[in-house]
Amino acid sequence: MPKIRIYKIAEQFGIPTSELIDILKDLGAEVKNHMSSIDDDLVELIKEEIDYRRKRAEELQKKKERTITIDAPVTLRDAAKLFNQDLDDIIIRLADWNIIFDTRNPLPPLALEKLAREQGWEIEWKEDVKKKILEAISFEPQPRPPVVTILGHVDHGKTTLLDAIRKSRVAESELGGITQKIGAYQIEINGQKITFIDTPGHEAFTSMRARGAQVTDIAVLVVAADDGVMPQTEEAIQHARAADVPIIVAINKIDKPGANPDRVKQQLAERGLVPEEWGGETICVNISALQKKGIAELLEMILLQAELLELKARKEGHAVGTTIESRIDRGKGPVATVIVQEGTLRVGDYFVAGTTWGKVRSLFNDLGKPMKEAEPSTPVEVVGFTDLPPAGTKLMVTESEKIARIIAERRAEIAREKNLKTPERELISLEELFA
Numbered sequence: 001m002p003k004i005r006i007y008k009i010a011e012q013f014g015i016p017t018s019e020l021i022d023i024l025k026d027l028g029a030e031v032k033n034h035m036s037s038i039d040d041d042l043v044e045l046i047k048e049e050i051d052y053r054r055k056r057a058e059e060l061q062k063k064k065e066r067t068i069t070i071d072a073p074v075t076l077r078d079a080a081k082l083f084n085q086d087l088d089d090i091i092i093r094l095a096d097w098n099i100i101f102d103t104r105n106p107l108p109p110l111a112l113e114k115l116a117r118e119q120g121w122e123i124e125w126k127e128d129v130k131k132k133i134l135e136a137i138s139f140e141p142q143p144r145p146p147v148v149t150i151l152g153h154v155d156h157g158k159t160t161l162l163d164a165i166r167k168s169r170v171a172e173s174e175l176g177g178i179t180q181k182i183g184a185y186q187i188e189i190n191g192q193k194i195t196f197i198d199t200p201g202h203e204a205f206t207s208m209r210a211r212g213a214q215v216t217d218i219a220v221l222v223v224a225a226d227d228g229v230m231p232q233t234e235e236a237i238q239h240a241r242a243a244d245v246p247i248i249v250a251i252n253k254i255d256k257p258g259a260n261p262d263r264v265k266q267q268l269a270e271r272g273l274v275p276e277e278w279g280g281e282t283i284c285v286n287i288s289a290l291q292k293k294g295i296a297e298l299l300e301m302i303l304l305q306a307e308l309l310e311l312k313a314r315k316e317g318h319a320v321g322t323t324i325e326s327r328i329d330r331g332k333g334p335v336a337t338v339i340v341q342e343g344t345l346r347v348g349d350y351f352v353a354g355t356t357w358g359k360v361r362s363l364f365n366d367l368g369k370p371m372k373e374a375e376p377s378t379p380v381e382v383v384g385f386t387d388l389p390p391a392g393t394k395l396m397v398t399e400s401e402k403i404a405r406i407i408a409e410r411r412a413e414i415a416r417e418k419n420l421k422t423p424e425r426e427l428i429s430l431e432e433l434f435a
């Protein structure tokens, strides 16, 4: 086999012999010095290795040129300068990603990384800058009440149950004076709160999920004990499963002569909802919504389930919520019921909600009483929208009117463009989809 001296090869490839010796050692060849010889069939392998190393060195160099080292917190304004971008454009991107920000605060590390990547840059963080930023902008999540939706087949007793629960929160004597104003309410038992969404459970659930909004933590599935599992019961099970929401079953109308709770349990078990007392994981409570029996036990089970879920949200910082219904009020203009999900919503806050925006002029609780602020899981009526937001719209508080307006207007623009391009698709209503 022809031999070739290695200094010759080094010359041929234009690299120092020392580097070639390194390569040869890496390849497992035995080399003593630059006068050593190697088999010439190794030359091809060496060429490949040199090409590979060159390419890698180039890539590394390129990456280095496209890497920004961050050694101190970066605000939104700093980022705009850094990437030579319009501040408004950056604001819109962050809103698209549902990232909560404040132009006066450091940008969340993830937001900065995403922005950089879009511009073809990599971020290299110095020491504990990332940690410092997170410490400055994050808030400790606090326990929050569960948000519950009631689902089930028509006439199985959803409305009756919601009424029974609502009435359980006040003394009988006060009953006459209570009128619920909005499609959600909150009760308190033994100092623990539960929020119920009172819009026609099924529709609210499906339409909001179709918009990607998820506000429910727990689904209560009402099944009439005299009727059993019906088509909408099955649909409800599917929706809750798709949303990954735990189901508590309320077997209703147990006061009726034809009631057969065991048959209901059998039907549920056949659909994968095996009752606890049969060794499964599904909590089933026998109730009579009409006679208000079993309500306390059902509420207890909801609280128990909520505890297992360890529901938490931050209370500080800009509020985020979801609209569950909206309407035009003669005196107040466009109003919406919002479930606050993060932060605290306050009178005076500017906000953006989909393609609309506004300033919170007033807040009302479920009994129509004015409130100054609303914490996570609280349902509130919000007055101050410039336009009517559809149910299932995410609402996000912004630091200024200008920012709220910029985001809403740009979204409206994008929606208009999309509408022009695909008019047919926009016309399919949810009612049709779920008919």
Ligand code: GDP
Pocket: 152, 153, 154, 155, 156, 157, 158, 159, 160, 161, 252, 253, 254, 255, 256, 287, 288, 289, 290, 291
């Ligand atoms: P929804 O369609 O699921 O909201 O059902 P509703 O709450 O409107 O109830 C349908 C019918 O069932 C009404 O006539 C209720 O009075 C009746 N109903 C609801 N719960 C009970 C119950 O626990 N026992 C009996 N006997 N009737 C009930």
Ligand code: MG
Pocket: 158, 159, 160
């Ligand atoms: Mg009803």
